[in-house]
Amino acid sequence: MPKRKAAGAAVLQPDVTRSITRALFREWAKSGYAALTIEAVAKRAGVGKAAIYRRWPSKLEMVSSLLTEVGVELLEVPDTGSLRGDIAALLEGTLTLLRRPLVTRILPDLHAEMRRTPELASTVRSRVQRERRAKGQALLRRAMDRGELSPAIDIDLALDLMGALVYWRMIVTGQPLSSDYVERLTSLTLGGLRGLSE
Structure with a gap:
């Protein structure tokens, strides 16, 4: 029986990243940074928390990354x-x-x-x-x-x-x-x- 190849890293889907980006800024505008949570962003984006943690290890990293991307753009x-x-x-x-x-x-x-x-x-x-x-x-x-x-x-x-x-x-x-x-x-x-x- 042939061995199965080990799965590689998950491919990050751009449409999911866009949904998370929109959700982050809407949730931030509603709640403020201090009350902003990964759970709330995930819920608003319609994704699991794992989808966020695959992209960023923390709230600070998520905010920093998306602020930079959107702000520079x-x-x-x-x-x-x-x-x-x-x-x-x-x-x-x-x-x-x-x-x-x-x-x-x-x-x-x-x-x-x-x-x-x-x-x-x-x-x-x-x-x-x-x-x-x-x-x-x-x-x-x-x-x-x-x-x-x-x-x-x-x-x-x-x-x-x-x-x-x-x-x-x-x-x-x-x-x-x-x-x-x-x-x-x-x-x-x-x-x-x-x-x-x-």
């Missing part, structure tokens, strides 16, 4: 050919992201949890925020190459400037936005960036 910085166009597109993209109900509920909780959970803070800073800043640096370097900004610009301060006002308005104060908000904020951001170049 949502942070594309366009190349429009001009600094004004790039800034306007970046701000519009940030606004679109921050208007999502799940994002508006999760982000404040994420930042609060980063204060309580150093491992989560380290992951977000080393993966998501670093990637976002790298993409912002690419935008600034294109502007330098086109002669729109001085190479002497304080890049760290410039990166802090880009997007910070949108975040403050949408997440912290929750104030409504006028129809010309992006246009006015683009002009203000451009002025600030050029001021940093002098």
Whole structure:
């Protein structure tokens, strides 16, 4: 009788991973990070806990991995050919992201949890925020190459400037936005960036 071959590692099905991803963020938005459990995510996703543990060994690893994957994917910085166009597109993209109900509920909780959970803070800073800043640096370097900004610009301060006002308005104060908000904020951001170049 021929011997059966040993089974290899289970193949991770992408549709199951997508279901878990959706379930994680919906459950996080509903319950907050502290109350988030593997059991609740599995139930919402319609899978067993084993399906999650095959992918990630812990809640922290699951959250860190999916935050990185989704966060980086949502942070594309366009190349429009001009600094004004790039800034306007970046701000519009940030606004679109921050208007999502799940994002508006999760982000404040994420930042609060980063204060309580150093491992989560380290992951977000080393993966998501670093990637976002790298993409912002690419935008600034294109502007330098086109002669729109001085190479002497304080890049760290410039990166802090880009997007910070949108975040403050949408997440912290929750104030409504006028129809010309992006246009006015683009002009203000451009002025600030050029001021940093002098």
